[in-house]
Amino acid sequence: MNADLIDPQAVLRLRALCKLDHARLARLCGLTEAQVRELEEGGHSQFASPDLKVxxxxxxxxxxxxxxxxxxxxxNVFRSRAAADGLGVQLPAFKMEDMLPSAQPKFPDxxxxxxxxxxxxxxxxxxxxxAMPLLYTLPSPPPKLS
Structure with missing residues (x-):
């Protein structure tokens, strides 16, 4: 297998659609953060072999x-002819501005x-x-005789 089979943009879009950062995705998948970044950017340094990257x-x-x-x-996160034929699920395009966290209220209800x-x-x-009316309507105790 060849590591060029991986489509870095598809991995990036999938992570962005799930609204995950690199660290959380790495924890979910049992990878390092550097490996997740390499899947999105390309390269071959973080994996021992191309098969492990796939x-x-x-x-x-x-x-x-x-x-x-x-x-x-x-x-599909792999480069293939099936995506061009319309057989795979295509992810919608997104802008990097959409990935910025929105301003959330400090104390949400x-x-x-x-x-x-x-x-x-x-x-x-x-x-x-x-309780208060019961306490004030009770008869007072009799006075103590000394």
Whole structure:
């Protein structure tokens, strides 16, 4: 096998569509970050043989896109005539500006926060509406005789 079978742009697009950085993809696939970068940029220095590089590309593709019934990845990351014939799943083109992280609010609202807030409101209601009137309507104890 030849390492030129790998399409670096397809690997890059697949990683970008999954919104993963190099380090997280490397952890998911059991590779080093340098190996993931080499899959996207080309080169031969991070892998012991071209066959291992092809296996790594196959592992990345199956991890991110899943497998078909024949065991091959859903998204093709290899250069082939099948992609030109329309037989493989084509990834949409993307711009590098889309890969920049969007500005997220510092404290996003979460369902857990609202659950805790509801519990707090119920406890305060029970204390004020139920416990306090009971405490003030109980008869006072008789005075102690000394």
């Amino acid at each position: 296996q790594a590309a196959l592992k990345v593709a199956t991890t991110l896109s899943g497998t078909q019934a024949n065991g091959m990845p859903v998204v 979460s369902p857990e926060f609202f659950k805790l807030l509801l519990i707090f409101v119920v406890v305060v209601f029970l204390f004020v509406a139920v």
